[in-house]
Amino acid sequence: MNKPLLSVVITVYNEEDNIQPLLEATYNALAGIDYEVILIEDGSTDATVSNVKKYANDRTKLLIFNKNYGQTTALAAGIDQAIGTYIATMDGDLQNDPEDLPGMLQKAIEEDWDVVAGRRANRKDGFVLRKIPSKIANWVIRNTTKVYLNDYGCTLRVYKAEIAQNMGLYGELHRFIPVLAKQQGAKMTEVDVKHHPRIHGTSKYGLSRTFKVLADLILMLFFQKYFQRPIHLFGGLGLLSFLLGTLISFYLLILKILGEDIWGRPIMILGFILILGGIQLITTGIIAEIIVRTYFESQDKKTYRIKDIFQGKAKEVKNIKSES
Structure with a gap:
């Protein structure tokens, strides 16, 4: 394939009922644009893979993981x-609109x-379980990282390829991609986009993500502010x-x-445990993250393994419309 103007990276996990309308909407939206579509199947247990093979056109590539790695790793594989x-990222649940x-590509160009x-x-x-936690997370990330975007949770973005392919995505850092x-x-801007309710399948996210986001935020703040001068952080804590x-x-x-006996007082023991334990845990977590990055990047290793790659066929674009 010649180098296209736009690569659209879409992560899918147990989205069998969404594949046909997703591909149809994407192909229709990109008519007139030189594009490729890369779907990353993240260890689905339903008919997601067979449906992609059934409805994909010749500009569509499917990466099939051997197990579930998570959204960040799937995005990294597609971007690679x-x-x-230009590279666009988008969810495969039909809530983003192709x-x-x-318009986003035109604005970028x-x-x-x-x-x-x-x-x-x-x-x-949902307002309570999704919108409120998201608003709180967006406010915290925006004001701690000083990267002033309003919606960190929206996967729909368009990047210059050299930016997307040098971000270093690990763990569950997809929410922090703008950081x-x-x-x-990178120079970045925001535009309003459409958002649809989920019709098929179930959401893979919940309140349990809150603590993971907070832990990742600590890591992002370290890499943003102290990666090249860690003494400013550890020296200050010390x-x-x-x-x-x-x-x-x-x-x-x-x-x-x-004249008082001070040995064995709870305040002394508790103080030692909290101070030393907290510093050790934070330091160990950050050092471990650096070691992981060094291990993969120094040897050009990937954090995922692709089991198979499927290339769609040209004739199947018509099949989508005839079967809709």
Whole structure:
């Protein structure tokens, strides 16, 4: 395939009922654009793979994982395979609308943006379980990272290929993709996009993600602010720890001078456990993350394994319309 203008990367996991309308909508939206579509099947247990093979056209590639790796790894695999000048990412649950892609691509080209991010203007999700946690997470991420986007949870985005393919996606960092792009000096903007209620399948997300997001936020803040100068973080914590320890020791010394027995006091034991344990846990987590990145990047290893790659056929575009 010649280098297309746009590569559309779509992650799918147990979306058998969404495949046909998803591909039909994507092909129709991209008519007149030189494109390729890359679907990443993330270990589905339903008929997702067979439906993609049934309805895919010759511009569609399907990456089939041998197990479920998660959305971030699936996006990384699709971006690695993309050969377009621009790369778009999109969910496969039909809540994102492919009709927004041409306008986002045009804006990126005409105004020379590195990233054009979607903002779900009229989000069709549950208010308590989805919208409120999302608003809180967006506010926290926006104000701690100083990357001022309104909707970090919207997967629908268009990137220049050189930005997307150098972000270094690991773990579950897909929510922080704008932060990773900003670290490369990317110029980004937001546009309102359509959002539809989920019709088929079930959501893979819930409130359990909250603590994972907070843990990843700590990691992102470290890489954003202290990766090249860790002494500013660990030195500051060390000084704070030393000062607190000194104050506690001085307080206990005064009590000792006054004749009180200070050995075995809960405040002394608890202080030691919390200070040393907290520093050790945070430090160990960050060091482990650096080791993982070094292991994969120094050897050009991937965090996933593709079991098979399927290339669609040209005739099957018509089959979609005739079977709809």
